[in-house]
Amino acid sequence: MRFYLQKIAFYVVALWAAVTLNFVIPRLMPGNPVDVIISKMGAAGQPVTSGTRHALEVELGGGGGGNVFAQYGEYIVNLLHGNLGVSLVDYPEKVTSVIAQALPWTIALVGLATVISFILGVGLGMFAGWKRGSWLDNLIPVTTMFQAVPYFWLALILVLVLTRVVSIFPYAGGYDVAATMPGLSWGFIGSALYYGTLPALTIVISSIGGWMLGMRNMMVSTLSEDYIVTAEAKGLNPRRVRMTYAARNAVLPSLSGFAISLGFVVAGSIVTEQVFSYPGIGQLLFTAVTNNDYSLMQGTFLVISVSVLAANLVVDVLYGIIDPRTRARS
């Protein structure tokens, strides 16, 4: 029980840090962020009134509006009420509802793609480590090269090849806008899967190498343990040695790495979504940034942080169940 309490306490602290960062960053920036934004909005031809300035000052500080602690208190109270402000891009839609529309797209895309890539990568890595020096093992440097490829560049290449050269997949969007409406119908789900294949493929290709390499190296280390020798000496079936004795122990670091890599995958998918005009949270963050919609930007950042934190918490708790040693150690 103590283990879980510690974990939860840590995530409360992390959550507080994310929330506070969101509040502090505009106030720490050199110069006055309000001036920067006002000049940006002026340059973009957006209407700027005295009310705009006041609203921005309240939101980002920098003006004379009360001391910092009072502002911070107000900010926290607003957050606790689920009040993230009103979006400029989709005026007068609330930020929370704009985000609620985009979030399922990203969670489905990134979640599914990450799980597929994890399972495939760990599986292949297991075989590469088991038969060291085989063709699969020699393939690993090649997949690491894919890992060093920028997500969005790979997306560009895939778009070029699979939508321009041979048009198998649609170029942009989350579903066929003309043919279906969002909802729980087979037509819509099929369309969403079809449109999501290419972005998902991008994520899988560029993240699978890391899983393979990690699993392969752990497998190699595990195979030289004494209990593997014992298992072989007992004359156990090689498949059993591979799965139950070696792979099960070797997969642990990959599992804990799964949580950490999630933040990286989310980051990569932000840019990828941009390439595919995918209606997810990354696209939203970008829209907010380009349109100077600061409430939406802060809200999106907060939601991304909270989702990554939540996913981490889930993995951490599961890890405690899978590997009892972590619980004992804490």
Next chain:
Amino acid sequence: MTTTTVSLDEPASETRPPIEERPASRRRLNGVLPSLSPKLVVGLALAALIVLWAIVGPFLVGDPNAISTNMFAFPNGQHWLGTTQTGQDVWTQLAYGTRGSLIIGFAVGIMATVLSAIFGVLGAYIGGAIDEGFSLFTNVFLVIPGLPLVIVIGNYVPESQRGLFLIAVVLAITSWAGSARVLRAVTLSVRNRDYVSASRVSGEKTWRILVVEILPNLIPVMASQFVFAVIFAILGEAGLSFLGLGASGTFTLGTILFHAYNDLALTQGAWWWFVPPGLVIALFGCALSLINFAIDEIINPKLRDQTRSARKRWNLTRDQLKAIEQEDVR
């Protein structure tokens, strides 16, 4: 300390001469230095080539901003990689872009390594409340997603102030945490070894224990982390620039991709505009990964021996080789 220069330095292999003078130290160093496996040779050569190109290239080509009426020209004798929408030479831009990206990569690599050393090594060595505090701080930074944070920070800074250095600092702040956690674990295990206790008992000063007794053991790990930090920084900068939030007024590989994407290179089928920048990133990342494999084999000797290619050098007969392999595969 010669080892540091050799493994941390950019992969120009000429940095070895000091070793030649004393046979004794050479023997010791040979244990630490990666053996010249094909992977390492290819990695070093590729990385050296790209670094050299980044240093020399901009002096050999013309003005990257020069425009001409020759738009979207296919690669030809005059324009080796074709031209952009405004008739700029892609090859020229690539030279400047590579330089910009590498500067950011190495700057971030150095800063992130220093930060991770401070938070990982110092905390673990001092122990107590400082360790707890540093460790919590590290873990919080680890779970807060980096790129969204960078996007948010980058957006608050006026474009005129958004130079290469600022982008590098922001990327460094968001990328040191993972390395710090690993360094902390390694330091904890080194700190409790007998020879460290012995030197403490014999009255060595704290800084000397840290620098002379502990740090050399961390160098392979730090070298590998530095290499990864460089890759991640180049990727992160490319993503940031691709969204139009990168360093202003300078060429990086990301800004080339940004212009290519926004000036419809994709719909025009101008692959020569956006394929080369990504390819340079991928090749450089691949080269650094290959170097990292070699470093990994020092840290974890279990990964080193017994591969098929190593066995081929034992001058065994075919039957003997087969026997060993069968025994290994089982």
